[in-house]
Amino acid sequence: MSDSFATARQRITAAYDPRLLDVAGRKTIELVVEHLTRIQAGNGKVLNWNPPAPNVAAAEEFLRGGDQAGASGPPDLVTAQERFARLASSILERGQNLHHPHYIGHQVPASIPLAGLFDAVASITNQVMAIYEMGPWATAVETALVQRLGMQVGLRAGEFAGHVTHGGSLANLTALLTARNVVLGDSWDAGVRREGPPPVLVVHAEAHYCLARSAGILGLGTRQVIKAELDDRRRIDPQRLDAMLSDLKHKGHPIVAVAACACATPIGAFDPLDDVADVCQRHGVWLHVDAAHGGAAAFSDTHRGLLAGLERADSFIIDAHKMMFVPALCAFVFYRNRAHRYEAFQQDAPYLFDPSTPDLADFDLGLRTVECTKRAAAYGLWGVWSIFGTQLFADLVDLTFGLGRRFHEMLVAAPDFEPLHEPQCNIVVFRHVPAGLREAPPEELGRFQLMLRRRLIESGRFYIVPTAKDGVAALRVTIINPLTTEADLAELLVAIREAGATELSNAR
Numbered sequence: 001m002s003d004s005f006a007t008a009r010q011r012i013t014a015a016y017d018p019r020l021l022d023v024a025g026r027k028t029i030e031l032v033v034e035h036l037t038r039i040q041a042g043n044g045k046v047l048n049w050n051p052p053a054p055n056v057a058a059a060e061e062f063l064r065g066g067d068q069a070g071a072s073g074p075p076d077l078v079t080a081q082e083r084f085a086r087l088a089s090s091i092l093e094r095g096q097n098l099h100h101p102h103y104i105g106h107q108v109p110a111s112i113p114l115a116g117l118f119d120a121v122a123s124i125t126n127q128v129m130a131i132y133e134m135g136p137w138a139t140a141v142e143t144a145l146v147q148r149l150g151m152q153v154g155l156r157a158g159e160f161a162g163h164v165t166h167g168g169s170l171a172n173l174t175a176l177l178t179a180r181n182v183v184l185g186d187s188w189d190a191g192v193r194r195e196g197p198p199p200v201l202v203v204h205a206e207a208h209y210c211l212a213r214s215a216g217i218l219g220l221g222t223r224q225v226i227k228a229e230l231d232d233r234r235r236i237d238p239q240r241l242d243a244m245l246s247d248l249k250h251k252g253h254p255i256v257a258v259a260a261c262a263c264a265t266p267i268g269a270f271d272p273l274d275d276v277a278d279v280c281q282r283h284g285v286w287l288h289v290d291a292a293h294g295g296a297a298a299f300s301d302t303h304r305g306l307l308a309g310l311e312r313a314d315s316f317i318i319d320a321h322k323m324m325f326v327p328a329l330c331a332f333v334f335y336r337n338r339a340h341r342y343e344a345f346q347q348d349a350p351y352l353f354d355p356s357t358p359d360l361a362d363f364d365l366g367l368r369t370v371e372c373t374k375r376a377a378a379y380g381l382w383g384v385w386s387i388f389g390t391q392l393f394a395d396l397v398d399l400t401f402g403l404g405r406r407f408h409e410m411l412v413a414a415p416d417f418e419p420l421h422e423p424q425c426n427i428v429v430f431r432h433v434p435a436g437l438r439e440a441p442p443e444e445l446g447r448f449q450l451m452l453r454r455r456l457i458e459s460g461r462f463y464i465v466p467t468a469k470d471g472v473a474a475l476r477v478t479i480i481n482p483l484t485t486e487a488d489l490a491e492l493l494v495a496i497r498e499a500g501a502t503e504l505s506n507a508r
């Protein structure tokens with residue numbers, strides 16, 4: 001017993017040895033700096049494509065290696081460093097390279113590298129939150145960011161509240177849970193079943209799927225999600241929203257919220273928030289805005305107008321891990337009226353919350369979040385903001401939104417490309433229509449776009465994503481990497497043309 005205890009202690013001590021952190025940390029910096037220098041310059045592949053099966057097998061191989069090595073006792077420092085380097089290299093070599101200027105895909109940014117270092121300090125020392133005393137500095141950092149970001153959007157100091165949560169989906173869910181509890185008074189305790197017409201959630205017709213999921217999770221039911229009609233630029237049409245709310249009220253449906261977008265995922269359409277807020281105010285309906293992607297426009301003098309009216313929403317969310325360029329996940333939930341900050345959850349946890357210090361309770365952020373233990377998710381944003389100031393966020397928005405417009409101009413000028421909308425931000429949707437396919441039926445044209453994309457991403461030359469317009473597949477880019485240039489976008493058109501020509505000649 002004591003022998004095995006001593007051996008276990010020896011292995012544990014080796015795992016915690018700070019010298020191991022020293023050598024592995026130096027190796028990490030060496031590897032990541034080399035990697036980013038290469039990738040940011042556009043060298044190497046964007047996506048390191050491998051089908052799932054060999055990837056899983058390779059990951060398992062590392063685990064087997066660890067089991068075998070572990071059985072023969074703790075590694076010495078040199079061996080541990082070598083193994084660490086092989087593992088860390090596999091992460092860099094087998095992953096998605098968001099920092100490559102040809103990553104123009106999903107709304108996940110080339111995060112500012114220093115942000116990751118702040119996260120690393122917090123992760124290595126396992127900084128967590130729930131109650132103030134478990135994460136006093138993390139809570140202070142989060143609270144300061146909530147104040148500054150809320151005021152940047154136009155909320156009034158002292159009147160609003162907010163917190164950080166693990167992602168935009170959870171942020172939307174939390175805000176809509178609050179709306180449900182406020183609108184359907186006793187639903188937290190009694191549930192949402194009731195006599196009469198069921199409560200409904202009105203959402204932008206192309207809102208992110210997490211809003212419909214929220215309706216399912218909140219017990220409203222996805223059938224009670226009513227799609228607000230859109231105008232020809234795919235933004236909520238305030239007049240038709242007005243008529244819809246009148247009709248729903250006339251039929252006796254409680255309206256949990258109207259969920260608008262700034263912007264909606266498919267083509268980056270920003271709803272006319274001031275007009276939507278007028279309609280909601282007239283009907284006394286809770287307005288929620290999903291500003292996961294577009295909220296950062298508040299930093300830009302050029303693009304702030306897209307958010308006019310956001311400050312009138314009852315609740316809204318902003319993902320810092322989208323257009324504020326920090327690593328996932330760091331999402332903000334805001335309530336215009338701070339009285340709503342405790343409406344989402346009503347739990348009693350005497351082992352956590354100490355009633356003898358009621359003035360500290362406002363900083364026990366776990367009272368407001370789905371999470372109990374919560375990662376200290378805001379250090380990256382706080383660190384970047386504290387070093388570079390808000391100008392950097394303005395620059396990121398200006399550059400990427402500006403490139404969105406420029407790319408649209410390039411598509412308009414190219415006879416073999418069809419832009420499918422005029423972009424309001426950095427999301428652009430289009431199709432490649434070479435001369436040979438101009439008369440092709442829509443399904444064939446759609447299949448062609450999907451094939452092009454596959455070729456492009458598997459080659460590692462560019463990463464872009466698929467979407468659909470009017471039921472026909474199309475190509476979608478989010479120019480979210482500020483290292484991407486106009487020359488890269490011109491090269492994308494060339495790469496698509498080349499992939500298209502190969503595809504067509506293979507089909508002959």
Ligand SMILES: Cc1ncc(COP(=O)(O)O)c(C=O)c1O
Nearest residue numbers: 107167168169208265290292293
């Ligand atoms: C508009 C919008 N809302 C919410 C989400 C979900 O955010 P997350 O991926 O952080 O859960 C996304 C994701 O792309 C989005 O585009």
